[in-house]
Amino acid sequence: MSGQILLVDDEPGLRQAVQAYLEDSGFTVQAAANANEGWSKLEQTMPDLVISDIMMPQVDGYQFLQQLREDPRFETLPVVFLTARGMTADRIQGYQAGCDAYLPKPFDPEELVAIVTTLLERRTALSKAASDGDRSEISEIREQIAQIKAMLTQRGGVTQTPSPIKIDFTPREQSVLDLVVEGLMNKEIARRLETSVRNVEKYVSRLFIKTGTNSRTELVRYALEHGLAK
Structure with missing residues (x-):
């Protein structure tokens, strides 16, 4: 190393x-x-x-x-x-x-x-893991996120449970998390927040660390189930 x-x-x-x-x-x-x-x-x-x-x-x-x-x-x-x-x-x-x-x-x-x-x-x-993949991978991620939202909605709305630990996000981390939950990829988030893709990758990586997740779909599920996203 x-x-x-x-x-x-x-x-x-x-x-x-x-x-x-x-x-x-x-x-x-x-x-x-x-x-x-x-x-x-x-x-x-x-x-x-x-x-x-x-x-x-x-x-x-x-x-x-x-x-x-x-x-x-x-x-x-x-x-x-x-x-x-x-x-x-x-x-x-x-x-x-x-x-x-x-x-x-x-x-x-x-x-x-x-x-x-x-x-x-x-x-x-x-x-x-935070980097955008090719188009087929992006489509698959978006489909998985949509399925997670649909499944949670079918339960009668998003069932939120308290996060096992208190997670303090910076304002920029929260903004990135909200956009990831919307299904946006890093390039789209960078354009929306007027920053670089590299910075977005760093924020997404930080979100993985703070939530103990390893992929965008895990992050979205965790955020929705624990009320971390708007």
Whole structure:
């Protein structure tokens, strides 16, 4: 597995050691000593994943992650937190802030590589699943969505059950979800929202992750059954 990684950590020794281990494992790594430097590198080169310390001066990891999630360019970028804080409350705060994995120090470098590899493989797979297929595949997806809606309607309307977890969608994620439920494909959604197809693919991938689904039809069924779409 290969990929571009941005590593942000204010501890020189740890930063150099992690960078060396990741590079030995086949990844290309850019390192930054703080969040401001990390942001500058992000704007120059888009990585596939970010690894960030939490306890940093000036701008900490939570603030850095918030900046990422508020910027449409980086909203779906996988983020791994490294920190000496291993309390459950801290981990929960990290996940609520939008990180994808949380690894307390000290950690085994092999575990970090395993986490990074898994996140990148999942992102690749979900991006592929989120992409539009050929015309016959698109027609089949639309037919399946129509069948799901018809089946739920025959039950006397969409029977909504509470989602097993509280899902917080960003406004753009909600807009994309509503259009997916309408049966629109990525190119059509991109035109409707005046954005790029690549951005739509990222949003759909993020919706897959948040809902635990693996295809558009699964996503539509889940959204309708749990009242997540308008």
